[in-house]
Amino acid sequence: MFKNMxxxxxxxxxxYVLYQVEEALQKTPFFPCGATQEKSAGWVPPRGEDHGLLAESVGGQWILRFMSETKQLPAEVLNRKVQEKADAITKEYGRTPGKKEKRDLKDEAKLDLLPQAFTKRSTMWVWIDPEACLLVLDTGAQxxxxxxxxxxxxxxKGFGVSLLDTQTSAQAAMAHWLLSQEAPVxxxxxxxxxxxxxxxSKAVVRYGRHPLDIDEVKxxxxxxxxxxxLALTWDDRVSFVLTDSLRINKVAFTDTVLDQAGDEGGFDTDVAIATGELSKLIPDLVEALGGEGRHEIGASSDTLAVRAAAKGAITGPASAPADTAPTTAPF
Structure with a gap:
């Protein structure tokens, strides 16, 4: 759980309160691809139980699970089917199909082949920390x-987010740590x-399983x-790779954490371990990068695509729902 962040x-x-999130997710549950559908995506119960809740709370941390399914249609197979259709037209009418007609033939060929195509599924853990106002996605792909x-x-309605931002860029901080050969506290x-x-030149140098406190790196x-x-370990408890875009990859808990957890397993234990450790790591990492930045949150959802392309941020309107009961999460 949460190998990337x-x-x-x-x-x-x-x-929001948790039941509002549950109701919202129920609007877009996951369904397998139809016969001629290339892709399907939606929410599934994080516990893996049929007809279970789509938003689970463990120790005050909210866990969701997103699933997508795509049909694998090799280009070679599709092209061959298109050529077969084009050859049939040439044979019957004595002419070669033009560009527009070939595009139509490609769409026809795809519809013919999709019912026979293999499907591939992938899932993503989604963690909402309502107290810290953080959303964490278990993926390394933007x-x-x-x-x-x-x-x-x-x-x-009213959900607004922005990519976590820090005063010092991850790249500048990593360069400083390598030059000084001193990691942050x-x-x-x-x-x-x-x-x-x-x-x-775009030259690339990679070190793997190699000490980095050497003059060559400097x-x-x-x-x-x-x-x-840059690979780092936090508090001898969590190892990970920090990227220049502030993504966290290859998250792994050390034996210190796993030994403390004992032999107990299951959904609740896994969530408690992951969120318990990572909810402490994230603020420490932000502090090591000079504190949080000041990206604006809460622009109109009409600007979603533009902001995503221009800033790497996605935002929704910041107006609060009417329900403000005491159990409402502070975001």
Whole structure:
């Protein structure tokens, strides 16, 4: 659970209770692809139980699960089917189909082949920390994150988020740590790093399972190669790889955490361990990067696509729902 993390700040002006989130998710449950449907996506019960809740609370942390299914249609197979149709037209009418007609033939071929295509499913854990006003997605791909956030913005009236921002960029901080050979308080630098030249050469140097407190690494940074990935460990409890875009990849809990958890397993235990550790790691990492930045949250949802492309942020309107009962989460 949560092997990768893309982190968002939730607009504090909004307010929800858990049942409101549940009702919103019920609008877009997951259904398998239909016979001629290329892709399907929606929410599934995070516990994996049939007809279970789509929004679960464990220790005050809200857990959702997003599922997508796509049909795998190899280009070679599709092209061959299109050519068969084009050859049939040539044989029957004595002419070669034009560009527009070939596009139509491709659509026809796709509809013919989709019912026979194999399907591929993928799931994503979604964690809402209502007290800290954080949204965490278990993915390293911004495109997949955008899909989930867009669905939340469309389903939850007044839901607004922005990618977590820090005063010091992750890349600048990582470069400083490598040059000074000193990690921030509470962290240690591990044995994995990627450095990329900023000039036209785009030269890349990668270190794996290699000590980084050496002059060679410092020289690369001094000569203009900037870190894009750096392996770190927090408090001897969680190891991860920090990227220059502030994504957190390869999250793994150390034996210290796993030994404390004992032999108990299951959904509640896994959620408690993951959210318990990561809810402490995130603010410490933000502090190590100079504190949180000031990206605006709460613009109109009409600007969603523009903001996503221009800033890497997705926002919804910041108006609060009418229900403001005492159990309302502070976001």
């Amino acid at each position: 893309i982190i968002y700040r939730i607009a504090a002006q909004s307010a 495109g997949k994150a955008d899909e989930v956030v867009t669905l939340l913005v469309e389903s939850l 509470g962290f240690s630098v591990d044995r994995e790093c990627e450095l990329k030249a900023a000039d036209e 020289q690369h940074v001094e000569h203009g190669k900037l870190p894009t990935k």
